[in-house]
Amino acid sequence: MINSMYGKSILDLTELTKEEFLSIIDLAVAIKAKPKAYRGVLSGKILAMIFEKNSTRTRMSFEAGIIQLGGQAIVLDSKSTQMGRGEPIKDTAKVMSSYVDAIMIRTYSDQMVAELAKEASIPIINGLTDDHHPCQILADFQTIYEQKGTLEGIKLAYVGDGNNMAHSFLIGGSLIGMDVSIATPVGYEPKAQVVEIAHKNAKESGSVIEILNDPAEAVKNADVLVTDVWASMGDESEQQEREKVFKNFQVNNRLAVQAKKDYLFLHCLPAHRGEEVSADIIDGLHSAIYQEAANRLHAQKALMVKLMSEV
Numbered sequence: 633m634i635n636s637m638y639g640k641s642i643l644d645l646t647e648l649t650k651e652e653f654l655s656i657i658d659l660a661v662a663i664k665a666k667p668k669a670y671r672g673v674l675s676g677k678i679l680a681m682i683f684e685k686n687s688t689r690t691r692m693s694f695e696a697g698i699i700q701l702g703g704q705a706i707v708l709d710s711k712s713t714q715m716g717r718g719e720p721i722k723d724t725a726k727v728m729s730s731y732v733d734a735i736m737i738r739t740y741s742d743q744m745v746a747e748l749a750k751e752a753s754i755p756i757i758n759g760l761t762d763d764h765h766p767c768q769i770l771a772d773f774q775t776i777y778e779q780k781g782t783l784e785g786i787k788l789a790y791v792g793d794g795n796n797m798a799h800s801f802l803i804g805g806s807l808i809g810m811d812v813s814i815a816t817p818v819g820y821e822p823k824a825q826v827v828e829i830a831h832k833n834a835k836e837s838g839s840v841i842e843i844l845n846d847p848a849e850a851v852k853n854a855d856v857l858v859t860d861v862w863a864s865m866g867d868e869s870e871q872q873e874r875e876k877v878f879k880n881f882q883v884n885n886r887l888a889v890q891a892k893k894d895y896l897f898l899h900c901l902p903a904h905r906g907e908e909v910s911a912d913i914i915d916g917l918h919s920a921i922y923q924e925a926a927n928r929l930h931a932q933k934a935l936m937v938k939l940m941s942e943v
Contacts, residue, residue: 659934675702725751770931789854794822806833815850
């Protein structure tokens with residue numbers, strides 16, 4: 633039986649059906665439990681990894697993952713390639729498609745990644761862009777599943793900037809039936825087109841989507857609390873201004889009491905303790921940030937198997 637996801641590109645999770653999304657989570661859990669059973673699954677396969685943004689977890693988890701599955705990685709800094717000198721994306725995509733089996737790219741422009749996927753004949757994986765971070769969501773949802781035993785009917789509250797993480801939680805959560813509440817300062821809400829996608833998904837999955845400006849309201853009765861840095865990569869020049877705007881959006885004990893007593897705290901890292909989250913929360917008993925980070929390896933191994941293996 634041919635794998636229905638074989639050859640797909642994953643740019644922002646809209647490429648996945650609910651069944652496909654959940655199948656990745658199931659496979660990630662299986663790979664984590666018995667990693668030796670999947671050694672060699674991608675033997676002879678090569679993953680090209682292109683980086684325009686700095687990376688720790690994305691690079692290490694993808695590179696270790698493809699090696700553990702029997703394949704190899706070629707790591708490229710875009711500045712050292714012809715892309716950095718202005719070579720058309722079309723040319724890069726078509727040439728690289730003849731050399732490797734898939735491309736993972738971590739960059740700024742979603743439009744550039746979409747063009748790369750359009751012109752390439754191999755899967756393109758979004759390792760992070762300005763508007764989306766699909767691979768992180770797969771790891772986060774694997775972590776939630778492991779901790780809570782389910783994904784449907786869970787309420788996830790995200791507090792902070794309406795950035796790529798907020799966008800990906802909205803799309804992923806609404807797809808599978810998870811309630812998602814996003815709380816941001818006025819003017820920092822998620823993009824309207826992403827919210828529209830989430831509401832459309834929610835009508836089919838039965839999830840509840842809320843876009844709020846009150847953190848306490850968003851966090852009320854939440855099973856999962858999530859935040860992210862206030863100034864994402866590319867927004868560092870706004871750091872001081874954002875510290876003032878977001879000062880009431882820190883995830884701390886005063887806010888967390890609104891959530892369920894057994895809430896789970898997640899953060900994609902790197903984190904700024906004392907800014908978006910207090911140290912006692914991120915280092916406390918409810919935090920699963922290291923399990924979450926470790927699951928990047930397993931979730932991405934599952935994704936690569938789905939995209940790069942015919943069976």
